[in-house]
Amino acid sequence: MSKLTATAPCTAHAAVVEQSGEIVSQALLVQRVAWLAGLARDLTARLVAERWNPADLDALACGVGLDGRALPSKGWMALRRLGWAVAPAAGVHVCDRVLRCAQEQAARALRLALHRRTLVAAIAAIAATWPADARKRTGAEWQALRKMLPDGVSPAEIRNRTRQIRAYRDEHGALPADLTDLEEPPNIAAQIVLAAADRQLLTLERTGEDSARLRVRLPLAESPASGRDWAWHVLPITLPPTVPPQAKLCTPTLRVSKGRVRVDLPFQTPIGFAPATGHVVACGFDWGLNTLLTGATGRLTGGRVLCDGRPLTYDATGISAKLHRLRTEREHLAAKHEHLERLLARLTPADPRHAKLAAACEVLGVEHERVCARIRHLNKALAWSAARWAVDQAAAAGATVVYLEDLATLEARGRRGRANARLSGQVRGQIAEAIRHLAAKHTIAVVTVPARGTSKYCPRCGTGTSALQHCPAPDRLTEKGWAWASCPACGLSCDRDWAAAERIVSRGLLGQQATRTHRTTGERTIGTAVEGNIARARRTRKPTRAARRARRTRTDLHPRGTDPRTVPPRNGPHAHRATRSTTR
Structure with missing residues (x-):
């Protein structure tokens, strides 16, 4: 029996401070969760920027720690075995479990960079001998590139990385030596990955078929100076109908989106094993x-x-036509927004037309984002419906x-x-x-x-x-x-x-x-x-009851050739119909 893992998007609307019983409103809860996510993001961004060099990426790719042991699958444990520590800013008190979450997010970003690094190295090694036109490349050249790439790489990834390397070569006159030359350190999302934490930072329990309770430590200030600036908060969560009662709840991820506290809650459901072969x-x-x-x-x-x-x-x-209309509207709004931005670049802030154009540009940007969100929602609904x-x-x-x-x-x-x-x-x-x-x-x-x-x-x-x-x-x-x-x-x-x-x-x-x-x-x-x-496959149709009754009537009740339904009448109002049917 295997397990199927999915993520349920939940929302926490309020919280209760466990020690004092204070009811935390949604606005205050959003602020405190944003403080915690901001602390984790700053620690993660600093750690990724420090290790964004070929030597450290080679050390992570080799899979061996400083003590000679293999790196574990958990990201924060792998970074600690490599000796890659991170510390908060001076005067800021952060517990070790928050540092774990930051290291886990940094390890995921760096391990994802290793995949892109392999693609860049393989394409850069063979791009010098390839013709500029992809249609003129031979099958042997494509096969040689496939052998250098990991499994599962799509042609779209190869094409996008090839364009990126070609643009770098046109700008600098040489091929990139490593991924770090081609790209800057990735942007880090403002979220707290609680999968690396334990009971010292959070607890999660299910209180009903459609409800759960998340207990997590949140800062009471933007820059907590000591442990007294941290407090336990109890967040009641309503589970969506997609989470079955027998599902096992896993450690979530907290983030702030559009003025709400989003709880990305993974859950596991037991399923049967589907074999790969033996199908009929x-x-x-x-x-x-x-x-x-x-x-x-x-x-x-x-x-x-x-x-x-x-x-x-x-x-x-129907939905495809609606999506096509929305895409046309999105492109129209984007063109108008770019036109206004070009006009704003020519004006100075002291110009009286600058404020009016800036307001119009902001309105177009908001409307463009709304249309894009509508397209995303329709695409998601269409995908799951199909x-x-x-x-x-x-x-x-x-x-x-x-x-x-x-x-x-x-x-x-x-x-x-x-x-x-x-x-x-x-x-x-x-x-x-x-x-x-x-x-x-x-x-x-x-x-x-x-x-x-x-x-x-x-x-x-x-x-x-x-x-x-x-x-x-x-x-x-x-x-x-x-x-x-x-x-x-x-x-x-x-x-x-x-x-x-x-x-x-x-x-x-x-x-x-x-x-x-x-x-x-x-x-x-x-x-x-x-x-x-x-x-x-030929499908044999079973005769209906009316057909069986008609067949029995023709063969049993009337002698062959004397069935009145087969002998046309000599006179009557429907004689022409019968004659016409028999002469066909």
Whole structure:
């Protein structure tokens, strides 16, 4: 039995000082939590800035402490074993547990920098011999770069780092020697990571199915001078409905956002283990341009994949149109804001027009942020709605695995204008993460398969050589687009996204023995595309009661050829109808 970890966003509206019984209002609680988060941020930023050099990053990357022992997984323990201590400013009293939280946040930032450092070193080592145009690079050059990079690096990361290195070379005339030359120390968020603390700084207990109590020490002043400037505060927390009663609550993270105290509360739920292989029934989903998700159900029978012929479609046309309108409005506001900023740069503060333009610029900035927040909320809602639909379809079909296209090979390139904007605005990454989270609750595995050629070739031929031809859809005979396709070899005519979904199911079921699990993230993927022809399962329809009664009436009550429903009447008001029906 494994555990599924998720984070519930909670809010603390008030608190009670444990010793005196004083009720702390929301405004005062926000101030005290901001003081604690500010102390942790200053300590973390100072520690990261001190260790932002190649020698210290090499010491952290080697994984061995000063005593010769391996560094532990906990970040604050690893930094202390390396001897990287941090102390508060003069005259400020901070307990050791707050120092632990600061060191934990610094260790996470530095370990994340090690990943970026590996990418920069590999790309900088091979960038000197690469042609400037990425399309002219050979397969051997790409393969050599892949061997130097860690697993799971997407082409988008490679492209972004290549642009960053090229910009540095154009500015300085040489390639960067290390990540520290390419980037400044990262910005540190104002938050307190309580995962590194113990009962001397906080306690957490569940008081009901939808409530919990957080007990934490907070400073009573911005710069506490002694232990008397710290006090225990009890924060009642209301749990969202997504936290089940049997979930185990973990240590949260405190931060201040928009005048509220946010409590990011992780919780663990016991789930069953979903095997990587041995699947018989599966669902495959294709990312589409007009339709967000198109799925198909397949069954592995005798080395072949049989599909039931029923397409599963998640249509998000309405919400996609709304998101497109919001993106257009966001770009319009950003253009106006940049225009006003350029005008302000030409004016002096003494100019009477400066104050008016500054006020208008501030209003546009606030409105731009509101539109961006609206887009983020709609994207999140769309992602979880689509993921919930996909998992429900897989559970209803009895599938034990869901196959998705590998997002690393899906990029919005090669198209123009509106199509490119719609592809780049989709929330495929959020949907994939949401599907993994929701499928784990149903003990359904999620595996990614190669995306190349899924929409190009016919699923019935199965050889990967019979390319589909685009033809007018049955409901749009006067238009020829990408939605409908036909195969000249076998005569298949179907929706293009549905054909891709069938090929995704086939690649997953036939190549499931090549499934690999990432060591750190746990994501499962199939790197080799195994092709096979997909047959459509024949469904035997059971005759209805009315059909059985009609058949018995024709054969039993009337002799053959004397059924009045088969012999046209010679006269009557409906004689022409009967005659017309018999002459067809």
